[in-house]
Amino acid sequence: MKKTSETLRGDHYFNRDQLLFVNRATENFYAPFHNHDFLEIAFIAEGDGFHHAGDEVMKVRKGELFYIPIGYSHVFRPNSLSGKPLIVYNCVFSALLLQKLIAFSSDPGFISYLKQMEAGGLAFRAFRDRNGRFQKLFASLYEHYASPLAGAADYRHALLLQLLIELHQEQELERKDGRDGLSDASFRHVLHYLELHYGEELSLAALAETSGFSERHLQRLFHRHTGQTWHRYLQAFRIQKSGELLRGTDDKISIVAEKVGYRDIQSFVAVFKRITGLTPSQFRGKQLP
Structure with a gap:
């Protein structure tokens, strides 16, 4: 109707x-x-x-x-x-x-x-x-x-x-x-897929297979639409979600890391500190403005 x-x-x-x-x-x-x-x-x-x-x-x-x-x-x-x-x-x-x-x-x-x-x-x-x-x-x-x-x-x-x-x-x-065959709406579907599956093991090859576009073309599209490589975009999105979990739950840091797609806690801590300037523990303990 x-x-x-x-x-x-x-x-x-x-x-x-x-x-x-x-x-x-x-x-x-x-x-x-x-x-x-x-x-x-x-x-x-x-x-x-x-x-x-x-x-x-x-x-x-x-x-x-x-x-x-x-x-x-x-x-x-x-x-x-x-x-x-x-x-x-x-x-x-x-x-x-x-x-x-x-x-x-x-x-x-x-x-x-x-x-x-x-x-x-x-x-x-x-x-x-x-x-x-x-x-x-x-x-x-x-x-x-x-x-x-x-x-x-x-x-x-x-x-x-x-x-x-x-x-x-x-x-x-x-x-x-x-002429490359991707509209703005189509790329939104790629981002939506990442938002749904960011906690899983993801690779550019798997994303290319899912979306139907070549790895090289996807790299160009991520740079054009987000100003980042697909990997940097995924890292930033995972760290954003981990920050929400650190502030909104009592989950151990290792559990938070696993939920957002990191199987190696040391890699998670290193990426988290590079992006936020704080360790996960410092971030969780810092008072919101």
């Missing part, structure tokens, strides 16, 4: 002729499944949860962002099991604002991209913030959204223009990588 979708109107969000609204919201279970008559770019600032997008439910986490076109139904939900808040930056803007940005732009490819966006020709897309640049942009947009200073509106529009340029460049990179 098709889900009922409520329509949100830009008149409720836009003050005077600003045509732009930015907030930082803690998602809940009460917001309705909705579409809107404006464009939205959303960024996961903290936590993890789920994005009900169209007919799909996808797991989301910090550092992911989404382009949501006019009329596309969606809603974010927190992860009830983790107990951590899901915090999302929402940048919403009218298609009318794109006319001003188009007039300011000079690159033909980017102008075509904005015109497609204005005409509703761009579909829902998911992206990954590979080097923190999107996080900085959203934080700056949020910081300057309510500024009363002279030129503040133009500054916000310049930040939005930069955000759209970054999205366009990211999409161009994906298009170039398309």
Whole structure:
């Protein structure tokens, strides 16, 4: 059965002729499944949860962002099991604002991209913030959204223009990588597999066999999407999970090491100290700020 979708109107969000609204919201279970008559770019600032997008439910986490076109139904939900808040930056803007940005732009490819966006020709897309640049942009947009200073509106529009340029460049990179046969959504499945099996013995060869991609190609993809080799990414994820176990359980350090995939306690301690600067014992005993 098709889900009922409520329509949100830009008149409720836009003050005077600003045509732009930015907030930082803690998602809940009460917001309705909705579409809107404006464009939205959303960024996961903290936590993890789920994005009900169209007919799909996808797991989301910090550092992911989404382009949501006019009329596309969606809603974010927190992860009830983790107990951590899901915090999302929402940048919403009218298609009318794109006319001003188009007039300011000079690159033909980017102008075509904005015109497609204005005409509703761009579909829902998911992206990954590979080097923190999107996080900085959203934080700056949020910081300057309510500024009363002279030129503040133009500054916000310049930040939005930069955000759209970054999205366009990211999409161009994906298009170039398309001949390798992996979309952004496909790589998310690779990461999801690691999140489910990080406590097992994992190798790049086994991951390549599971995903259907070559080892060399997977290495390129990890570097492109995360800025790390697959092994460094796996190590960092395992240490993150071990930190949660050290703080949240009374398990012995050897048990924690085994749960996150380390069979050699000395290797675990060495990697843990390299990444966190503390031994597991020191980390467990340190008071949270």
